[in-house]
Amino acid sequence: MAVNQALFDATIRHAVFLEQLKAGEVAKFGPFLKEIDRTIRNQLTQADLTDYNQRRLQRLLDEVDSLLLAIFQRYSDQLMLDLIDIAMYEAQFEASSLTRAAPVGITFDAAVPGVAAVRAAVLSSPLSVRGTDGGKLLKAFIKGWTNAERERVAGAIRQGFFEGQTNFQVIRNIRGTAAAGYRDGILATTNRNAATVARTAIQHVAAQARMETIKANPDVVREVEMVATLDSKTSQTCRSMDKRRFPVNSGPRPPFHPNCRTTFVPVTDWSEMFSEGATRAAIGDNGAGQVAASLSYYSWLKRQPAAFQDQALGPTRGKLFREGGLTLERFSELQLDRNFRPLTLEQMKGLEPLAFERAGI
Numbered sequence: 082m083a084v085n086q087a088l089f090d091a092t093i094r095h096a097v098f099l100e101q102l103k104a105g106e107v108a109k110f111g112p113f114l115k116e117i118d119r120t121i122r123n124q125l126t127q128a129d130l131t132d133y134n135q136r137r138l139q140r141l142l143d144e145v146d147s148l149l150l151a152i153f154q155r156y157s158d159q160l161m162l163d164l165i166d167i168a169m170y171e172a173q174f175e176a177s178s179l180t181r182a183a184p185v186g187i188t189f190d191a192a193v194p195g196v197a198a199v200r201a202a203v204l205s206s207p208l209s210v211r212g213t214d215g216g217k218l219l220k221a222f223i224k225g226w227t228n229a230e231r232e233r234v235a236g237a238i239r240q241g242f243f244e245g246q247t248n249f250q251v252i253r254n255i256r257g258t259a260a261a262g263y264r265d266g267i268l269a270t271t272n273r274n275a276a277t278v279a280r281t282a283i284q285h286v287a288a289q290a291r292m293e294t295i296k297a298n299p300d301v302v303r304e305v306e307m308v309a310t311l312d313s314k315t316s317q318t319c320r321s322m323d324k325r326r327f328p329v330n331s332g333p334r335p336p337f338h339p340n341c342r343t344t345f346v347p348v349t350d351w352s353e354m355f356s357e358g359a360t361r362a363a364i365g366d367n368g369a370g371q372v373a374a375s376l377s378y379y380s381w382l383k384r385q386p387a388a389f390q391d392q393a394l395g396p397t398r399g400k401l402f403r404e405g406g407l408t409l410e411r412f413s414e415l416q417l418d419r420n421f422r423p424l425t426l427e428q429m430k431g432l433e434p435l436a437f438e439r440a441g442i
C-alpha cells in the first residue's frame with residue numbers, strides 16, 4: 082500500500098488552511114478577555130480590600146467567580162459550536178479528497194459519515210495529548226482550562242488580601258503592567274492558554290472527524306500515515322511520529338501534545354505510488370522549500386547543518402544524532418516509550434549507553 086500523491090498534497094494544503102483557521106479561532110477570545118479584565122476591575126474598585134474582613138472577602142470572591150464563570154461559559158459555548166462546524170467540514174473534506182484521489186479509470190465516491198456520527202466521534206474520543214491533559218474528553222479539556230483560569234484569578238485576590246496588598250496592586254498582578262506590555266499579568270497567561278486550548282481542540286476535532294470518514298471507507302483505506310511539520314520547532318514526539326503508520330481502528334492520533342501541528346494522510350490500496358519527484362514542504366537552514374516526499378523528519382534533518390540540528394534537537398541530542406553512531410530509525414525510536422511519550426536524555430542513555438559514550442555525552 083502506498084501514500085497517494087494527490088491525497089498527500091490535498092492533506093498538506095488543508096493542514097496549512099487549518100493553521101489559518103486556528104489563528105482565526107484564537108482571535109475570537111480577545112473580546113472575552115477584555116470583558117474578564119473589565120469585570121475584575123469593576124469588582125475590585127468598589128471598596129478597598131484592606132478594609133475587608135474574611136467574610137466580605139469570600140463574598141467578593143464568589144461574586145467575581147460567578148461573573149467569570151458566565152463569561153467563560155459563553156466563550157466555551159461559542160467555541161463548541163465552531164468546533165462542531167469544523168468537524169463537519171473536515172469530514173466532508175476527507176471524503177472529497179478521497180474521491181478526487183481515485184486513480185483514472187476507477188469510479189469511487191467516498192462515503193461521508195452522518196452528522197451524529199461525527200459529533201459523537203469528536204465528543205467521545207479522548208484527546209491523544211500526552212501528559213496532564215491526556216485521555217480527557219473535549220468538553221472536560223475545555224472545562225478544566227476555564228476552571229484553572231478562574232482559580233488563578235481568585236488566588237491572586239485572596240493572596241492580595243492576606244498579604245495586605247492594595248486593590249491597585251492586586252489589579253496590577255492580574256492585568257500586568259503597561260511597561261511590560263501587560264505580558265506579566267495573570268490574564269496574559271489566560272490568553273496564552275486560551276490560544277493553546279483552541280488550537281489543540283481544533284486539531285483534535287479535525288483528526289477525529291477525518292478518521293470518521295476514513296472508517297466509513299474501509300475498502301479503500303486500511304492505514305493512516307503520520308505527517309509532522311519539517312521545521313526546527315517540531316516536538317520530540319512528532320519528530321519520531323513522522324511517517325509512522327497505524328491501522329485505521331487503532332493507535333494514537335494527533336494532537337500528541339498541546340499546540341500540535343502533526344496531521345496524517347490515509348494510505349490507500351490504490352497502486353499509484355509517489356510519482357518521481359514528489360515533494361513535501363520543509364523549512365530548513367536555507368528557509369522554506371520543497372524536499373523529496375520520501376524523506377522522514379530525521380532523514381531531512383540529517384541534511385541540515387549541525388547548528389540547525391542543535392536548534393531543532395537541543396545540543397545534547399544534536400551531538401548524539403551526529404556522533405552516537407545510531408541509525409536514523411534507532412535514533413527516532415529511542416525518543417519515545419511504548420506509549421509514545423517522550424523519553425528524557427537519562428532514560429535514553431539507559432537504553433543506548435554505548436551511543437552516548439561514542440558521542441562523548
Ligand SMILES: [Zn+2]
Pocket residue numbers: 316318319337338340341342343
Ligand atoms: Zn506535534
